[in-house]
Structure formats: C-alpha cells, structure tokens
Amino acid sequence: WPRSARRDDGALTIGGVDVRDLAGEYGTPLYVYDEDDFRSRCRDFKTAFSDGDVYYAGKAFLCTEVARWVAEEGLGLDVCSGGELAVALHAGFPADRITFHGNNKSVGELTRALDVGVGHIVLDSFEEIARLGYLAKEKNARPKVMIRVTTGVEAHTHEFIATAHDDQKFGFARETALEAARRVLALDELELAGLHSHIGSQIFDTDGFELAARRVVDLLVAIHDEHGVELPTLDLGGGYGIAYLDGEDPLDPKHIADNLSGIITRACRARDLAVPRLTVEPGRTIAGPGGITVYEVGTVKPLDGLRTYVSVDGGMSDNIRTALYGAEYTSVLASRRSEAAPMLSRLVGKHCESGDMVVRDLWLPEDLAPGDLVAVAATGAYCRSLANNYNHLLKPAAVAVRGGRSRLILRRETEDDLLRLEVSP
Numbered sequence: 001w002p003r004s005a006r007r008d009d010g011a012l013t014i015g016g017v018d019v020r021d022l023a024g025e026y027g028t029p030l031y032v033y034d035e036d037d038f039r040s041r042c043r044d045f046k047t048a049f050s051d052g053d054v055y056y057a058g059k060a061f062l063c064t065e066v067a068r069w070v071a072e073e074g075l076g077l078d079v080c081s082g083g084e085l086a087v088a089l090h091a092g093f094p095a096d097r098i099t100f101h102g103n104n105k106s107v108g109e110l111t112r113a114l115d116v117g118v119g120h121i122v123l124d125s126f127e128e129i130a131r132l133g134y135l136a137k138e139k140n141a142r143p144k145v146m147i148r149v150t151t152g153v154e155a156h157t158h159e160f161i162a163t164a165h166d167d168q169k170f171g172f173a174r175e176t177a178l179e180a181a182r183r184v185l186a187l188d189e190l191e192l193a194g195l196h197s198h199i200g201s202q203i204f205d206t207d208g209f210e211l212a213a214r215r216v217v218d219l220l221v222a223i224h225d226e227h228g229v230e231l232p233t234l235d236l237g238g239g240y241g242i243a244y245l246d247g248e249d250p251l252d253p254k255h256i257a258d259n260l261s262g263i264i265t266r267a268c269r270a271r272d273l274a275v276p277r278l279t280v281e282p283g284r285t286i287a288g289p290g291g292i293t294v295y296e297v298g299t300v301k302p303l304d305g306l307r308t309y310v311s312v313d314g315g316m317s318d319n320i321r322t323a324l325y326g327a328e329y330t331s332v333l334a335s336r337r338s339e340a341a342p343m344l345s346r347l348v349g350k351h352c353e354s355g356d357m358v359v360r361d362l363w364l365p366e367d368l369a370p371g372d373l374v375a376v377a378a379t380g381a382y383c384r385s386l387a388n389n390y391n392h393l394l395k396p397a398a399v400a401v402r403g404g405r406s407r408l409i410l411r412r413e414t415e416d417d418l419l420r421l422e423v424s425p
C-alpha cells in the first residue's frame with residue numbers, strides 16, 4: 001500500500017483523500033497515485049546512488065505529470081519508444097537526461113532521438129549500429145551510445161520478464177558484444193559511452209544483479225585491453241522486486257547500490273582502470289507501491305462449495321498482469337469497515353473470458369455488496385502502461401493525491417476517443 005494509506009472512519013484514504021470521494025469525483029475504475037510516495041522513492045534511489053545516476057524507467061507508468069515529478073526529483077528518464085519520447089518531450093523533460101532503449105527502434109525514432117539530442121542511445125543489434133551510424137553521419141551528429149549486453153544470467157522471475165538468459169531477443173551475447181564494440185569504435189560518428197545490462201524484472205535475489213555486474217565489468221576490461229579505451233558509464237538496468245503480498249520483502253536501494261558499486265570498483269581498481277559511473281533504471285520500484293486501483297463491485301455470485309465471484313467494473317483491460325504473468329495482488333473492501341466473516345473470493349473483471357481475473361484468490365467479507373468499492377494494492381507500475389481497449393472498454397483515469405487534495409493526471413477515455421479512430425463516412 002502507498003506510504004500514506006490509512007483507515008480513518010472505516011474507509012481507505014490515500015494522501016489524505018477518502019477513496020469514496022475519489023470514486024465520486026472521478027468515477028471507477030480509477031488509478032490513484034500517492035505523489036509523495038512516488039517522489040520519496042525517487043529520492044531514496046537518488047540518495048542511495050549518490051555517486052551514480054538513476055533513470056526512472058518510463059515503461060512502468062508515464063504521463064506528462066509523472067515526467068515532471070521525475071525531472072523535479074533530479075532523475076533521468078529511460079524511454080523505449082517514440083511514444084514515450086514524445087510524452088517526455090511534451091513534459092519538457094531535458095533531452096540530455098533521456099536514455100533511449102529498444103530492440104527495434106525505427107529510423108523515424110532514431111532520427112527524432114538525434115534531432116532532439118537524447119543523452120544516450122542503447123544499441124541492441126548490428127543493424128542498429130550501422131543504421132544509427134548512417135543517420136548520425138548524415139546529420140553531422142555524434143550521439144553517445146551504450147551497447148546492451150546479455151549476460152547469460154537466469155533471473156528468478158516469470159519467463160516473459162527475464163531478459164538476460166541466452167535464448168531471448170535483447171542485446172548482444174557476450175561473445176558478440178566485443179565485435180559490437182569494435183564496430184562502434186570504428187565509426188567516428190558514434191561515441192561509445194558505456195555498456196548496458198538489464199536482467200529482468202520483479203527480482204528479489206541479489207545474486208543475479210551481482211553476477212551480471214561482474215560479467216559486464218569483465219567485458220569493460222576486455223574492451224580496454226583491446227582498444228585502450230576506458231568507458232565512462234555502466235548501466236545495470238532495473239528489475240528490483242516490490243511487495244505485492246504481505247510478507248514479501250523488497251530490496252533496499254542502499255543495499256543494491258553498495259553491492260553493485262563495490263563489485264565494479266574492486267574489479268576496476270584491480271586492473272588500474274578508472275571506475276565507470278554506475279547507472280540504474282528502476283521502474284516498478286518507484287511507481288508500483290504508491291499506486292492503487294479502485295473499482296466498484298457490480299455483482300457478487302457465490303458458487304456453492306467453490307468460491308464467490310466478485311465482479312468489478314474493469315479487469316484485464318486495466319490490469320492484465322494477473323492474466324499474463326499469473327501476478328498476485330492484495331485487495332480489500334475500501335469504502336467501509338466490515339466485521340463480517342471472510343469468504344473465499346475471486347475478484348474478476350467484466351471482459352468476455354474466464355481468464356479475466358484481477359485477483360485470483362482472496363478473502364473478502366461475506367456482506368460485500370454491489371456498490372462497495374474495492375482497492376487493489378501496488379498497481380502503480382505496468383497496469384496503466386499495459387492498459388488496452390479489449391471489448392472496447394475505456395481506459396480509466398489516473399489521479400494524483402497529496403496533502404488531502406486530488407487532481408487528474410490522465411483523463412478517462414470516452415466513447416468519443418474510441419470513435420475518433422473510426423474511418424466510417
């Protein structure tokens with residue numbers, strides 16, 4: 001739950017605002033962001049990595065307002081598409097504090113990145129090295145680039161969000177990364193600024209991050225030995241796990257920072273190399289815990305001897321993580337207190353398939369009724385950003401709460417938004 005979550009007269013409040021008032025003013029489903037929670041997590045990372053740089057991974061949740069929070073807290077921004085870049089620029093985010101990622105950036109996207117002068121472009125394939133080199137030469141530009149390395153680390157997380165094992169699409173395997181460095185260094189129009197690694201997401205075990213750091217430093221040393229260059233940046237990506245259920249224990253940013261910078265510093269000093277600046281790119285850890293989703297209950301259907309199906313007014317269009325990754329969430333009755341006995345429940349959406357679950361197994365009070373509000377915790381990351389229009393549902397609004405006040409940061413979609421895409425006469 002967000003750091004400011006309280007139960008005052010029975011209803012849940014976030015940032016000093018009662019969820020019943022939020023539902024009344026903005027409707028449901030509703031994403032609610034505790035702005036102070038988001039900002040304080042930015043600061044926790046910034047303090048922990050005071051000798052390095054922290055880039056917020058915008059894929060977790062991005063809108064103009066959030067880009068502004070990130071800029072004000074002094075973090076950089078990781079974007080991975082022209083769309084994310086457009087939102088960042090629209091927010092006035094300084095281009096030189098943006099890193100541009102992606103395994104298949106288009107010519108248009110790369111051109112825009114060069115035109116606006118993004119700080120770093122992360123190269124993911126041989127084609128991209130040639131493509132960016134060509135574009136940079138044409139524009140007489142010399143962008144700073146990093147090479148994305150897959151370290152062969154098997155991250156302990158869901159298969160779809162592990163990104164550094166051998167059999168996947170990202171980056172250069174260690175053997176080919178040296179060749180990538182050769183090609184980049186051979187092009188005057190690209191400035192090789194560092195190496196990048198991201199092993200996956202929602203990871204609790206520090207071993208994988210440490211192993212990846214060691215392997216990336218080995219490569220840094222190998223590049224030095226071959227070319228005599230000392231690369232100034234080492235970007236180790238994001239991936240730090242957050243608590244979705246009671247008892248899960250998130251990693252402490254300070255602990256991560258100390259471990260990683262210790263590994264890098266020791267390895268470089270042992271070879272008399274300058275220690276590169278450490279960069280990390282947390283997304284979920286910053287946006288996740290401070291966001292909740294508020295839904296209204298529409299139907300309560302007890303199935304004898306099985307469980308009770310509680311249907312809410314959203315579902316897999318506003319949170320696809322349960323269906324896609326088997327993600328687990330915590331949810332509570334948010335609009336009042338209840339002393340009723342707990343009933344085994346499944347919180348489901350309103351989409352036309354049985355996989356449309358928000359929370360697969362949970363206990364809700366037996367007196368739960370249509371009109372009650374339920375809140376799902378830790379939905380700040382990868383829920384709005386993965387939202388879709390399945391069954392032509394409208395994407396919910398997002399609001400920020402702080403100091404007893406709320407304000408809209410993304411408006412709810414309307415049917416007009418859907419119809420605007422139609423090309424009928």
Ligand code: LLP
Pocket residue numbers: 057059060078101161198200201202237238239240281282283284285321325381382386
């Ligand atoms: N840097 C890079 C290059 C990434 O690909 C990612 C996430 C991050 C940083 C941020 O990782 P985080 O700190 O948020 O774990 N949709 C999935 C998560 C996909 C993550 C993709 N890359 C989910 O809902 O669990």
